[in-house]
Amino acid sequence: MPDTLPPCIFVDSVAAWNTCLEELQQVQQFAIDLESNGLFAYRERICLIQISTHAHDYIIDPLSEIDLAPLVTLIENPKIEKILHASEYDLILMKREHDWDMHNLFDTMWAARLIGYEKIGLASMLNALYGMKIDKKFQRANWCERPLSKGQLDYAQTDTHYLFQLRDDLEDMLAGMGRYDELIEIFEEQAKVRLPDVDFSAEAFWQIQGMRDLTPRGRAILRELNIMRNEIAKRRNRPPFKVFGNHTLLEIADIAPQRMQQLTPITGLRQHNISRYGRRILAAVQKGKKAPIPKKPARIKQHSDAVSARYETLHKWRKAYARQRGVASDVILTRETMWDIAIANPRSAADLSAITSFGPVRRKLYGAEVLSVLRGK
Incomplete structure (x- = not known):
């Protein structure tokens, strides 16, 4: 398999999108992948859509003027096979953001798992089967930032360009093992998306590792600090861990500072954080000091x-x-x-x-x- 990519087609205009849709309506299968900004936003969103046919690789900008609505008829068309690698997260994004339901899915990661591969990331699979080396340095990029670099576009194109060959080779292996029907059943289950609960709960602090090392009063303070962090993260559209790490909240809850000067030595609190949020931190600490001691929700015995x-x-x-x-x-x-x-x-x-x-x-x-x-x- 050649490891050089042909030029991709960047789609950020109505004309380019119409051309892409015209081709997609004529094919029996296409490969698709999504990029999001989960490491950079309070609620991640789809920032890039890569779609490959046997003829072209399209990089689609959903932040542009194009209307993605026509894509639903292709995603939900059971006569068109959609090839993805590690589809679970992408299917959740499609369902949550656009209410798309995938039909006729082929997930090359699940095919690899059914065969028995242990390293099942796309880069690992391309290396194992074809000796290809894929640069993964853009794996954690903020895909909602514009403009996208040439390196980012190449990385995004790689996620779908090679899936046709990978799909066919894995299918042949599974057919030889007599496991193909099992794979199709797995795909049908994977396509039934269950949206996870993403609403914030004030009791989520019980899940913070290290919470048990705090005193009961420290846990009350941690609860208020976690609520404060979520409010800041939501307002600034940042992941909560990018506001303050859990270790920082734990240290604040343990020390229970009363003055701004006491915030300076705390791990993860830089001067700009203290200047910006110091008063809110101290207010949350004081609120936690006066709040009732939290009681861990009783575990409900679900089964006999x-x-x-x-x-x-x-x-x-x-x-x-x-x-x-x-x-x-x-x-x-x-x-x-x-x-x-x-x-x-x-x-x-x-x-x-x-x-x-x-x-x-x-x-x-x-x-x-x-x-x-x-x-x-």
Whole structure:
């Protein structure tokens, strides 16, 4: 495979976008990838869309004047295959930002996982199969900044340009292993996007690593500091960790400073931070000192002991079976499916068929063993 890229087509005008759409409406498959600004914004957004056909590589600027609405008919068209690598995050962005539902997906990362590859990043796969070296220095770039450099455009183009060959080679391997039908079932599951809850919770401070080392009063202060940080991050459209790191909040909560001078030695607080936010920090500390001691939310027992025991039995079986096949455990069954099975407590193949998350291909592959394991055999 040649490791030199042909010129890409940058799409930031209505005319260029119409040309791109005309070609996409004629093809049976295209490769697609997204770039976002998750490391630079409070709520990430789609900053770049890369689409490759067998003829052209398009780099589409969604921040320009173009209307992306026509793309939904192509994304949702089951007759057009969409090739992605590591699709989960991109599918979430598409669903959350545009309410697009992907149909006819081929995820080359999942194909690699089903074969048993351990290093499954795109750069690793291109290196393993074709000896290509991909520069990853733009992996953490802010893709919403303009203009984009030549290096960024090359990096973005690489994410889709080689996916056709990778897809075909992985498909051939899986067909030879007799695993292609299993892969298609996985793709159907991947396309069913569940949007994660991204709303801020005042109780999120319980998830900060190191919180348990604080006194009860320190935890009350940490709670107020975390609320303050989120308010600043949201107003400035920055990720919370770019405002203050968790270690900084923990140190402030532990010291509980009362004066501006006490902020200077704190790790992660530079003078400009103190000048800008010092009074808000001290106010949050004072509020935490007066607030009720927070009580950790009680863990709700979601399942009976019998259901949990069945889940653990399935978990152990899955781990052993995956090791035998040389794949990651969730390639065999997802945690969600194992919980569904444990709750249903199936006794027969007919019972298994009623579990919607346990698809027909994997029921055929693993159903008999699952029933045997649940019976203790």
